[in-house]
Amino acid sequence: MPDATPAPLVLREDMHGWCRLTLNRPDKLNALTVGVFRELRAHVAALRDDDTIACVVLRGAGRCFSAGHDLADIATGEEVPSRGWHSETLRLMEKLPMPVIAAVHGHCYTGALEVALACDFIVAADNARFGDTHAKWALTPIWGMSQRLPRRVGVATAKRLMFTADMIDAAEALRIGLAESVIPLDRFDAEVAALAGRIAANSRFSHAANKRLLDATDGGALDAGLQWEVMENEGVGPDMRARIAAFTDKKA
Structure with missing residues (x-):
């Protein structure tokens, strides 16, 4: 009889002193749901007091980091424990005692960008694309975009991205300070692992x-x-x- 247990929505893999958390809805471009956040929050809670882990890498399975907040969930209404529950979850991740790296390849839009911004810094594959599309859908940020984006890129650049809903590529993300480095996709996993290893080797x-x-x-x-x-x-x-x-x- 086949195993009916659903696949985890967020996978944890422990390496040598660091761990990888992977958003795991590749068939839906890792679109973010309450279920994804619930599992992410559980991993964050477990990592908070884990003295075997000195660095965390957050990435997406399959073709991209994440296409963003699942619009189907938004349209049908989401049941969340509290109004600020998503934002609180990201703040808990942000306050982990170890560095957290967002390793972004492919799409990273709106809610996904808010998740990436809650990491200590972003490294991008050369096929990464970023954007804030709240205004395109008549939405407003509630996961931290209005606070973290201007702190990362400056107020005027944040306004430009938020008002236009334009997509930018990895090179532009690097130029404006959104990403810290751009890595060719064929070397992305290896170089991110090496970076995490260097961080984990420190105190x-x-x-x-x-x-x-x-x-x-x-x-x-x-x-x-x-x-x-x-x-x-x-x-x-x-x-x-x-x-x-x-x-x-x-x-x-």
């Missing part, structure tokens, strides 16, 4: 402390941020001596 303690510091001072006055850095400094991690000893022993 989890430092990653968590740096994320908290950046989050607390983002957009504030420089002098206030410098004072915060001094007064709220979290010191050195428990692995500091071992890391220095390993380095000096290697040089000896």
Whole structure:
């Protein structure tokens, strides 16, 4: 008798010190539903206290990262636990103690872009395309677009993208600072894995402390941020001596 268990909507694969979360509705271009968010939220909750993972890569299965919020779900009405539940889920992901990378290939539109923006940074395959189409469908953002997009690319550029609903390619995303790098599609998986490995090789303690510091001072006055850095400094991690000893022993 065939197994009737549905496939996970978000897959987790643990690597060497890092993990990959994959949006897993490839037949629907990974369109985002309440079910997808529910599984993503469960993975985020599990990762929050997982001291074996020092980096997370979020990507999509099949042809693209995600075509965005499932319009069929929007049209029929979605049952969510609360009005801000999607936004809250992305904020929980954003506040994970380890770096989270959005690895974007193919489509990344509207709701999918809001998900990617909640990651620490975006790396793009050379076939990636980005856009905010809220205005095309007479919708308004509620997952964070109006807050994260201008912080990433500047207010005027965010307005241009939001008002026109234009699609941009990976090269333009890199130019405006939306993406941090562009990688040929045939090397995308390998180079993202290598990037995650380099991050995972560094101190989890430092990653968590740096994320908290950046989050607390983002957009504030420089002098206030410098004072915060001094007064709220979290010191050195428990692995500091071992890391220095390993380095000096290697040089000896």
